[in-house]
Amino acid sequence: MSNIRSSITKDHENSISHNQSYQHDNASTTSLDSESNLNVESHHPTYSHEVPLELTSVSELAATRQLSKIQSRRSSIVSKVVSNRNNVVDASGEEEEGEEVDNDLEAALTKVQSISKDERFNRFSHRTKVICVIIASMSGFLSPLSSLAFLPAVPEIADRFNTTGEIINVSSAVYCVFMSISPTIFSPCSDIYGRRNTFLVCTFMFIVCTALVAVSQNLAMFFVFRSLTALFGTSFFSIGAHIIGDLYIPVERATYMAWIVSGGQIGTSLGSVGGGIIVTYTSWRVIFWVLCGIGAGMFLLAFFYLPETCYETKHSVILKEIQKDDPKRKFVFIPFNPLKIIAVLKYPNLSIDGFITIALVFNMYNLLTPIRYVVDPRFGLTKPIFSGLFYLAPGLGYLLGSFFGGRWADYVVRQYIKKRGRRVPEDRLRQTLIPLGIIYPTSILIYGWSIEKEKGGMAVPIIFMFFSGIAQTCVFPASNTYCVDSMPELGGDAIGSSYFTRYIAAAVSSATCLRSIQSIGVGWTCTIGAFVLWLGLLCALVLIYFGERMRIKALIRYGKRSPEDYPPPKS
Numbered sequence: 001m002s003n004i005r006s007s008i009t010k011d012h013e014n015s016i017s018h019n020q021s022y023q024h025d026n027a028s029t030t031s032l033d034s035e036s037n038l039n040v041e042s043h044h045p046t047y048s049h050e051v052p053l054e055l056t057s058v059s060e061l062a063a064t065r066q067l068s069k070i071q072s073r074r075s076s077i078v079s080k081v082v083s084n085r086n087n088v089v090d091a092s093g094e095e096e097e098g099e100e101v102d103n104d105l106e107a108a109l110t111k112v113q114s115i116s117k118d119e120r121f122n123r124f125s126h127r128t129k130v131i132c133v134i135i136a137s138m139s140g141f142l143s144p145l146s147s148l149a150f151l152p153a154v155p156e157i158a159d160r161f162n163t164t165g166e167i168i169n170v171s172s173a174v175y176c177v178f179m180s181i182s183p184t185i186f187s188p189c190s191d192i193y194g195r196r197n198t199f200l201v202c203t204f205m206f207i208v209c210t211a212l213v214a215v216s217q218n219l220a221m222f223f224v225f226r227s228l229t230a231l232f233g234t235s236f237f238s239i240g241a242h243i244i245g246d247l248y249i250p251v252e253r254a255t256y257m258a259w260i261v262s263g264g265q266i267g268t269s270l271g272s273v274g275g276g277i278i279v280t281y282t283s284w285r286v287i288f289w290v291l292c293g294i295g296a297g298m299f300l301l302a303f304f305y306l307p308e309t310c311y312e313t314k315h316s317v318i319l320k321e322i323q324k325d326d327p328k329r330k331f332v333f334i335p336f337n338p339l340k341i342i343a344v345l346k347y348p349n350l351s352i353d354g355f356i357t358i359a360l361v362f363n364m365y366n367l368l369t370p371i372r373y374v375v376d377p378r379f380g381l382t383k384p385i386f387s388g389l390f391y392l393a394p395g396l397g398y399l400l401g402s403f404f405g406g407r408w409a410d411y412v413v414r415q416y417i418k419k420r421g422r423r424v425p426e427d428r429l430r431q432t433l434i435p436l437g438i439i440y441p442t443s444i445l446i447y448g449w450s451i452e453k454e455k456g457g458m459a460v461p462i463i464f465m466f467f468s469g470i471a472q473t474c475v476f477p478a479s480n481t482y483c484v485d486s487m488p489e490l491g492g493d494a495i496g497s498s499y500f501t502r503y504i505a506a507a508v509s510s511a512t513c514l515r516s517i518q519s520i521g522v523g524w525t526c527t528i529g530a531f532v533l534w535l536g537l538l539c540a541l542v543l544i545y546f547g548e549r550m551r552i553k554a555l556i557r558y559g560k561r562s563p564e565d566y567p568p569p570k571s
Helices: 002-017 027-046 055-081 105-117 126-139 142-148 151-160 165-193 195-214 219-233 235-247 250-281 285-305 314-322 339-346 348-368 371-379 384-420 425-452 459-486 493-557
Strands: none
Touching: 126 235, 126 250, 126 285, 142 165, 142 195, 142 219, 142 235, 142 250, 142 285, 151 165, 151 250, 151 371, 151 384, 165 195, 165 219, 165 235, 165 314, 165 339, 165 493, 195 219, 195 235, 195 285, 219 235, 235 250, 235 459, 235 493, 250 285, 250 384, 250 459, 339 348, 339 493, 348 384, 348 425, 348 459, 348 493, 371 384, 371 425, 371 493, 384 425, 384 459, 425 459, 425 493, 459 493
């Protein structure tokens, strides 16, 4: 015990002498260091065999040392890749004056992909990586299925609980609020306890809560357990994004991130179609029993085939140190602050990118939520299965757009690497301009006004719902990957903040779309949605032309980087 205390004191002195080298570490590590230093200083004068050793002190110091090494290693890799426009940075961090960056595409890609030599990206075979991506993308079905599969059954559910369709749609808004809360809890959990453990716990709880929705006896029970399915089901999006970040280098991530997006978008459309079929021929409760079965299948797949993809979890670091004193210890609880994810929106790049996804999701729920109340009276449809088929059009667009959009975003990044000789995360957002500024708002406007003015028959809204689906999922892979790539110093908090903001928008849209359509009509409601998309386009332009400098200044301002580590590009 005395040796351990001496080691703590020595670590404390070393941390003071090397304080300058850790200025670029994350804020949580800095805070942890400060707390550990205070603890050591307060106990140092009275160290003896009679003073009990506090394991929390040991674990905090262990986490500080190990996480600092990880962040330092990551920062050194990134700083080798990101260089001045006319100079490159050598291994010692000093500029080699006069050495010009080679603009040849092959040479530039060699520099950027040198990060692939890092052992973190080569721990698994290609086959294992593909299995992980498939499981992560399939899990993305669960939350959208649960969210939207019941939409064709809204009138039937309202009758069962003696309420109105508008009140049932409010349950969708509450569902979306819990969707926004989910990443604030489970994104840091996956960093602390690992992707696999968090995935399995969330899948199991999703199954339990969905079963309780299926047997709901009153409206309150229906609301509560639907909200909890959102809390656990939405976690798969942020965990899936973490898995992609664990497995693939930056210039490949958008392609594989598209699989995660496609899972959610396909679930959105097929779930609604399936819900329409089920409620036409049987009870709406069967929808949720089917969801239970799908969730159980996902649990078994993950249990047998999903490895732990996180290179080194915080729990393993702390537990390793604690086991030196208590070898039988198998678990230690590590508290975290769920509001930390919301706090990262202080970085302007993340808040601006967040509005892009807000615009997308706001219009998505504006389009999908009221279909039975918009399409049925327009075309005289009498069965849920018919209006449910309308969800196929955006669903096919989601499927096509997600894969095409991811590859397009990676292609744009490679082309700008050729031009610059280095990778700039903001370049991938250039791919979003056409779908965000032209295709999506045009499709929304034509869809809304064709129904409002009763022009064009069924073909017009179906065609433009399809194009809106393509446009939407062309943007998502680029935006999601930007969160992962642009600020690796923030870990999973960056993508978690994006999911938080987008589902707040989904909640607002779900709660207000039907009232808006009843008040001002579907045409003007879609016109408002188009203007929201154009604001998202403006956000994308701001990031493309000013985002790099904004990002670097913010990282320096909040202590994640120092000017020497990450010098801004010359104007």
